[in-house]
Amino acid sequence: DMILNPEVIVTDYDGNVYQTVQIGDQLWMSENLKTTHYNNGDAIQYVQSESSEPDVWENLSTGAYGFYNDDLSHLETYGNLYNWYTVDDARGVCPVGWHVPSDDEYKTLEMFLGMSESEANSTGYRGTNEGSKLAGNAELWTNGNLETNSEFGTSGFNGLPAGYRKFYNGNYDSMGYYGSFWSSTESSSFNAWRRSLNYDSSEVYRGTNDRHYGFSVRCLRD
Numbered sequence: 001d002m003i004l005n006p007e008v009i010v011t012d013y014d015g016n017v018y019q020t021v022q023i024g025d026q027l028w029m030s031e032n033l034k035t036t037h038y039n040n041g042d043a044i045q046y047v048q049s050e051s052s053e054p055d056v057w058e059n060l061s062t063g064a065y066g067f068y069n070d071d072l073s074h075l076e077t078y079g080n081l082y083n084w085y086t087v088d089d090a091r092g093v094c095p096v097g098w099h100v101p102s103d104d105e106y107k108t109l110e111m112f113l114g115m116s117e118s119e120a121n122s123t124g125y126r127g128t129n130e131g132s133k134l135a136g137n138a139e140l141w142t143n144g145n146l147e148t149n150s151e152f153g154t155s156g157f158n159g160l161p162a163g164y165r166k167f168y169n170g171n172y173d174s175m176g177y178y179g180s181f182w183s184s185t186e187s188s189s190f191n192a193w194r195r196s197l198n199y200d201s202s203e204v205y206r207g208t209n210d211r212h213y214g215f216s217v218r219c220l221r222d
Contacts, residue, residue, distance in 0.1 A: 010219070012095050013037040020221075021156035024112035026105070027221040029098070030136075030158040032079030035067070038091035044082075050170040057170030058212055063089045066214060068172045070165055077140070078162035078175070081214030084192045087182045088211075094219035101220040103185035103193040103206075109134075110204060113155055125203040132202040135179070137160040142176045144200035151202070157218075159197045165214025172214075180215040 007026060010018045012035040015123040021030040034045055045064040047057045057064065063086030067075035086093050087100045094100055101109075107120040113134070117125040132149035136158030141147045163175035187193055187208040194215055196205040209215075 008221075010095050013039060013041060014149075018219075021153055021158070023109060023157065026109060026112075028157060028205045029219045030154060030156055032160060032162060033082070033093065033219060034075065034079045035093060035095075038093060039092050040061075041097055041136040042091055044086055044093070047170060049172070052152075057083075057165070058168050060212065061085060063087075063093070066165060066170070066172075068175055070142050074175070078160055079216060081162065081172075082123060082182065082217050083165075083214055084182055084209075084211035087184055087192070087217060090221070093217065096186075097222050099222055100184040100217055102181060103183045105220055106181075106183055106193075106195050106206075107119040109157075115204075120206075123206050125131070125198075125201055125205050127203045129202045131159075131197050131204040133157070135197050135206065140176065144145040145202050148195060149171070149202040161197070161199060164214045167210040167212035170214075180209075180213075180214045181218055195196075 009021045012037050016034045018029045018031045021028050047064045047066050048070045058215045065082045066081040066095045067080050110120050110130050113130045119126045129149050129151040132152045133155040134157045138147045141161050159179050161176045161179045164180050180194050183193040191208040
């Protein structure tokens, strides 16, 4: 059962306030991260859509973010899309006392919601209805197997279809269809682990992507 934690709200360096939800032994943000600064106050680089800044996004090896189509209304709903270099930065992108979850910490969440350990450890689409449980805000999702599942929204995690930012040209894609979340765990010198929710699947996707992709970030309490 989800336990909403109205008494635990988190504030980031910019003053954005986030709701949280207790799921098992973990306390999660139930909103996507919006911060534009690391914990020490240093600014994270903002990169506009490639039409205005060609080739910048794909050539970075440091932290950067954008929000979908440079549209502030999307920022308000979906938060920022960060490359993995932001996640990996020692200055910390999550508020003090919080961190970007590891691949294993995402597995802990998934197993609490019903996946077996062997399912959690596998790649691709795994589980049964855990993706539906993790998703939220049905009106934002394109209609499909994710939201028609009877377990939709039951965890309180409130996963959103924020889309993503392409690694090679910085273009935005798939809002309303997919939501992807970085983990802090690298898989190679080029890639890192992430999770995705897909409008047409009640399962959860586990895979790796190039560190230049822009995905959503959720924070987990230390």
